[in-house]
Structures are given as structure tokens and as C-alpha cells.
Amino acid sequence: MSLLDRLEQLKQRLSTRPQFKRPQSQRAPSRDPYxxxxxxxxxxxxxxxxxxxxxxxxxxxxxxxxxxxxxxxxxxxxxxxxxxxxxxxxxxxxxxxxxxxxxxxxxxxxxxxxxxxxxxxxxxxxxxxxxxxxxxxxxxxxxxxxxxxxxxxxxxxxxxxxxxxxxxxxxxxxxxxxxxxxxxxxxxxxxxxxxxxxxxxxxxxxxxxxxxxxxxxxxxxxxxxxxxxxxxxxPEVSANIQVFLHSPASPGRTTNIYLVTDIGAGTVDQCCFTFYNRDREEDKLNYLSAQVFDLGSSVIDQLCARDYGHDVEYWRKQKENGSEDKHLHRVLDHVSLVLSNNFVAVSLKELTDHLYRGNGLSPDNTVCRLCYILFSGGGDMDHPYHTAVLNGLRRKMGLPIREVMDGSYTEQWESRIINVQKPGDLELPKGCESWMKRLLVAYGLSFYDLPGNRFPDETAIVQNRG
CATH class of the missing domain: 3.30.420 (Nucleotidyltransferase; domain 5)
Structure with a gap:
């Protein structure tokens, strides 16, 4: 049999083989994409x-x-x-x-x-x-x-x-x-x-x-x-703003200045901003100050271990149990003083600089009159963190500083300290509402389109160009 005949025979054999259909690809579900x-x-x-x-x-x-x-x-x-x-x-x-x-x-x-x-x-x-x-x-x-x-x-x-x-x-x-x-x-x-x-x-x-x-x-x-x-x-310091803006407690028309102090284990993040919710008009955010200080709650443990012996876990437990150890309180006082000095010299200075250039307001008086305070984070403690911020503001007002322990604030500052309520779109397991204070940054990062002006210096550049 010639080669041509063999090819023709093979062609006929292939044409009579049963044909198998390819499985159709699974149809996309009718739901919207995740x-x-x-x-x-x-x-x-x-x-x-x-x-x-x-x-x-x-x-x-x-x-x-x-x-x-x-x-x-x-x-x-x-x-x-x-x-x-x-x-x-x-x-x-x-x-x-x-x-x-x-x-x-x-x-x-x-x-x-x-x-x-x-x-x-x-x-x-x-x-x-x-x-x-x-x-x-x-x-x-x-x-x-x-x-x-x-x-x-x-x-x-x-x-x-x-x-x-x-x-x-x-x-x-x-x-x-x-x-x-x-x-x-x-x-x-x-x-x-x-x-x-x-x-x-x-x-x-x-x-x-x-x-x-x-x-x-x-x-x-x-x-x-x-x-x-x-x-x-x-920036985690900037993510805190998003939580406030989407909280049920977020204000409508207001000229208040909001100061957020987020205390983590490693750092204390501070941001200051104003927010105008103009009803159906576009919201306006003025981002005025952002600072990160290496004074988080674990720094207390490290300083105690370095200066007074024992390991960091020992001092963490002493701190969280409210120990009256004199060495621990010496470190707490030190951290409060350092943070208060940084708050006045850096955070408040940047805030007043941007207020003056961006809005034409009288900076110092405006801060003292319109500043509202929010504390958050897993490392939040009355002393040294609340004392540092409140004493910094008292110094700004020309008032003597005082130790503010265990939440015993003056009436003036107690009314200025606000809390972020759980946003309506956030699902928490039953009985876990206390998680919210430690979820502010993660929640802020969960939005699809975060603001492009991530830092106050970017905001200032935009304002100066205008």
C-alpha cells in the first residue's frame, strides 16, 4: 500500500471516531463581584x-x-x-x-x-x-x-x-x-x-x-x-482621620479642631484636623498636623527594664496591673513630660502654623477655644498619655500644669474629650464592642479611596499654590 493510500485510510478512521464535547466553562455567578x-x-x-x-x-x-x-x-x-x-x-x-x-x-x-x-x-x-x-x-x-x-x-x-x-x-x-x-x-x-x-x-x-x-x-x-x-x-497617623469622619459621632457644620492621640506599643501618633460636612455639598478636610513619637506603651517597659532590672514582661504586667512601684512611676512621669514637651514644641506648633497660613485664624486662641481631644489605641493610659496632652494644652493657655491621674480631669477638659462610636457599617461579634478602640487604624485603612493628601505638608503645598 502506497503512502498516499495509508494517509487516506487514516483520515477515514479519524472521521468515524466518536466526537467528545469539551466541558463548557462554569458560568459566572449572578452576584456582583467581590x-x-x-x-x-x-x-x-x-x-x-x-x-x-x-x-x-x-x-x-x-x-x-x-x-x-x-x-x-x-x-x-x-x-x-x-x-x-x-x-x-x-x-x-x-x-x-x-x-x-x-x-x-x-x-x-x-x-x-x-x-x-x-x-x-x-x-x-x-x-x-x-x-x-x-x-x-x-x-x-x-x-x-x-x-x-x-x-x-x-x-x-x-x-x-x-x-x-x-x-x-x-x-x-x-x-x-x-x-x-x-x-x-x-x-x-x-x-x-x-x-x-x-x-x-x-x-x-x-x-x-x-x-x-x-x-x-x-x-x-x-x-x-x-x-x-x-x-x-x-500612614497610620492619617488613617485615624477616616475613622472619625465615618463615625456616627462625626459632626455636621463645625469649626472645631480635632486632636487625635493614638497610643500604640511602639509609637504615639498625633494628628489634628478640621472637618466641615456641608450637608449635600462636598466635605472639606483641613489636615493641619501629624506627628509620630517613639513613646508608645512598650517604651515604658523597655526603660524600666534598662534602668531597674527585670525583663520587659515583668514591667508590662506591673504597668497593666496599676502597680505603685516607685521606679515604674518615675518612668511614667518621665514619658509624660517628654511627650508633653514634644506635643507643645512640635504638634501644636505645626497646628498653629497651618491654621495661620491656611485659614487666617488667630492660632493660639483658636486652639485653646476650639480643640477637642480623642484618645485611642491599645496602649492608652491616663498617665502618662492623657496627662501629657492635657498639660500641654494648659501650658498653651498659660495655666500651671498639674498631674491628672485616673481620669480626674477638670470639668473644662472633661467636656472636650470625645469618643468615637462604632461606625454603622462595621460588623463586630456580639459582646466585642470593646474591640473598637484598637481597630481605628485598620478600619481607616479599609476604605477603597483614601485621600491623596496623606500628610499636612502635602495639604500646605496645595494651599500655598492656591
Whole structure:
């Protein structure tokens, strides 16, 4: 049989084979696409997360020994060359690495002698400022962020098992960063690069391992960050404003000046602003001051441990139990005085400068007459934080300072201290309303379109151009 005949025979055989239809692709569900905006508050001691789905938001939570928990420890474990997750969710675990966020800030600023890096130096067996130390801190941060974001993504997928069936389903993540002005590009760049790498790792289909070697993390650090449009960073000090604007307590027409002091474990973030809600007209926000001070509640523990012995966990318990220890109160008085001085010399100065240039008001009298105060954050305490702010305002008014302990404010200031009510679009588990005070930043980050003027100096530039 010739070659031509064999080809013809093969053609006939193929034409008589049964034909199988390809399975049709699954039709997209009739629902609207899910567009989740993750607001991730990367904290010094604990991280928090609020997830938005269009006009409603809910809190990332997990079960810990039969209890619903929303605070995810920002510490990890390191031993024998391997990082592992802190499954017990402890603040200061044995073989732990903590204050990862503040270590990153010091790395970005090249402040290699910072005390917060000492534990990382020791764990890595590295010299201060060495390439080995820098690689170790970055590797630890990438491990923590990838595992934390992986847990959050899994939480969303469990709640919405049909995610991904609509071709336009999507997730976005915005992470808080500890900066207060446009000049700190080093910190912003470093945190964004880590976020993109961590999110790419979190979006894999297979579950993430609870441990990974330093070598493995270092190899990922060495690779370029992926170009992910869904990842953004935003100043945590500015995120606080969004909570106030969307709170049921947010005012209508007002000329009040609002001062928010958010006390975390690592920093105290202060922002000042005015907000005019013009009914059906466009809202107007004047962002007047933003500062970040390294005076968070864990600083108290560190100063006590440095000057008076014992470890930081001992002093944390003394502080939280309201101990009358004279050494503890000496440190509390010191922190209050330093913060009060910074508040007057930096925050109030920036506020009055922007008031004068932006609105033509008499700055000092206006601040004293129209300033309303809000305290938030997991580290909030009457002393040293409330005393620092209130005594700073008293100094501004030319009044003698006084110790303000246990909420015993004068009537004048008691009426000026306001609280943020739970926003109507935020879903909290039953009986968990007390969570709100620690969720302000995460909630603020959960909005899709955050203001472009992220800092007061950007606002001032716009005003001056006008």
C-alpha cells in the first residue's frame, strides 16, 4: 500500500471516531463581584485587620483556646536557623523576635545602634549594621507578614467560599506605616516592597508552612518585588482621620479642631484636623498636623527594664496591673513630660502654623477655644498619655500644669474629650464592642479611596499654590 493510500485510510478512521464535547466553562455567578479591601494595621506588639466588602466591613478574628481573638501577635519565633509562627500568640515568647516593625524603621533610617535591634543582632550572630543583620531583619519581617496575610486571606476564603468564581472578584490590601511626612521615603519604600513580596506569597493556593529557614527567606528577599497594583501603604497617623469622619459621632457644620492621640506599643501618633460636612455639598478636610513619637506603651517597659532590672514582661504586667512601684512611676512621669514637651514644641506648633497660613485664624486662641481631644489605641493610659496632652494644652493657655491621674480631669477638659462610636457599617461579634478602640487604624485603612493628601505638608503645598 502506497503512502498516499495509508494517509487516506487514516483520515477515514479519524472521521468515524466518536466526537467528545469539551466541558463548557462554569458560568459566572449572578452576584456582583467581590472586591475586598483589606486594612492591615501592622502593629509593634499586635496587628489588627478590618476587611471591607463595598458598603460593609468586618473584623479578622480567629479562635485561640476556645476564645474569639482579633489581636494577632506581631512576634515570631527563631531557633536553629528557622523562623516559625507564634501559635500561642504571646507578646514576648521564648526564643521570640518582637518589635519587628520598629526594627524595620531603624533599618530604613540606618540607625543600626538602636536598642530594638540588639535582640536581632544576638539571634543572627551578626555585628551591628552588618549586611547579615539587615538580611536577618528583612527575612524575619517577610516571614511574619506573609504568614499574617496568609491567615487573613484564608479567613476571607472561608467566609466567602465562592470567591474566585466571578472573573472580576478581587482583593486589595493597604498596610499602615509609621511615617508622618513626605520626606520619609526610605520607610515607605521598604514597607511597600515587603508588603508586595508577602502578599504574593500569601496568594498561593497551597497552605503556607508554619516554619521556614532563614536561608529560604533570604533567597526571597534577594528577588525583586513583584509589581502588584493591589498593594498600597498608608500612614497610620492619617488613617485615624477616616475613622472619625465615618463615625456616627462625626459632626455636621463645625469649626472645631480635632486632636487625635493614638497610643500604640511602639509609637504615639498625633494628628489634628478640621472637618466641615456641608450637608449635600462636598466635605472639606483641613489636615493641619501629624506627628509620630517613639513613646508608645512598650517604651515604658523597655526603660524600666534598662534602668531597674527585670525583663520587659515583668514591667508590662506591673504597668497593666496599676502597680505603685516607685521606679515604674518615675518612668511614667518621665514619658509624660517628654511627650508633653514634644506635643507643645512640635504638634501644636505645626497646628498653629497651618491654621495661620491656611485659614487666617488667630492660632493660639483658636486652639485653646476650639480643640477637642480623642484618645485611642491599645496602649492608652491616663498617665502618662492623657496627662501629657492635657498639660500641654494648659501650658498653651498659660495655666500651671498639674498631674491628672485616673481620669480626674477638670470639668473644662472633661467636656472636650470625645469618643468615637462604632461606625454603622462595621460588623463586630456580639459582646466585642470593646474591640473598637484598637481597630481605628485598620478600619481607616479599609476604605477603597483614601485621600491623596496623606500628610499636612502635602495639604500646605496645595494651599500655598492656591
Amino acid at each position: 472586591v475586598f479591601q483589606i486594612g492591615f494595621d501592622f502593629g509593634t506588639s499586635y496587628s489588627k485587620c478590618v476587611i471591607r466588602d463595598r458598603d460593609k466591613a468586618f473584623v479578622f478574628s480567629f479562635d485561640l483556646q476556645g476564645k474569639t481573638e482579633f489581636l494577632l501577635s506581631s512576634s515570631i519565633l527563631y531557633r536553629d536557623g528557622f523562623f516559625s509562627t507564634n501559635t500561642a500568640n504571646q507578646l514576648y515568647p521564648e526564643h521570640g523576635l518582637w518589635y519587628i516593625k520598629m526594627a524595620l524603621v531603624e533599618l530604613a533610617h540606618r540607625n543600626f545602634s538602636a536598642p530594638v535591634l540588639e535582640r536581632f543582632n544576638k539571634a543572627a550572630g551578626a555585628a551591628p549594621g552588618s549586611i547579615k543583620l539587615q538580611n536577618f531583619v528583612l527575612s524575619a519581617a517577610l516571614f511574619y507578614l506573609s504568614r499574617a496575610l496568609g491567615k487573613i486571606r484564608s479567613f476571607i476564603l472561608m467566609r466567602y467560599p465562592d470567591y474566585g468564581k466571578h472573573e472580576r472578584d478581587d482583593m486589595f490590601v493597604t498596610m499602615a506605616i509609621p511615617v508622618s511626612n513626605m520626606a520619609d521615603r526610605e520607610t515607605e519604600t521598604l514597607f511597600l516592597r515587603l508588603l508586595k513580596k508577602a502578599w504574593a506569597m500569601a496568594c498561593t493556593d497551597s497552605p503556607m508552612a508554619e516554619s521556614a529557614s532563614w536561608k529560604e527567606m533570604a533567597s526571597l528577599i534577594a528577588k525583586p518585588a513583584p509589581a502588584l497594583r493591589e498593594c498600597k501603604v498608608y
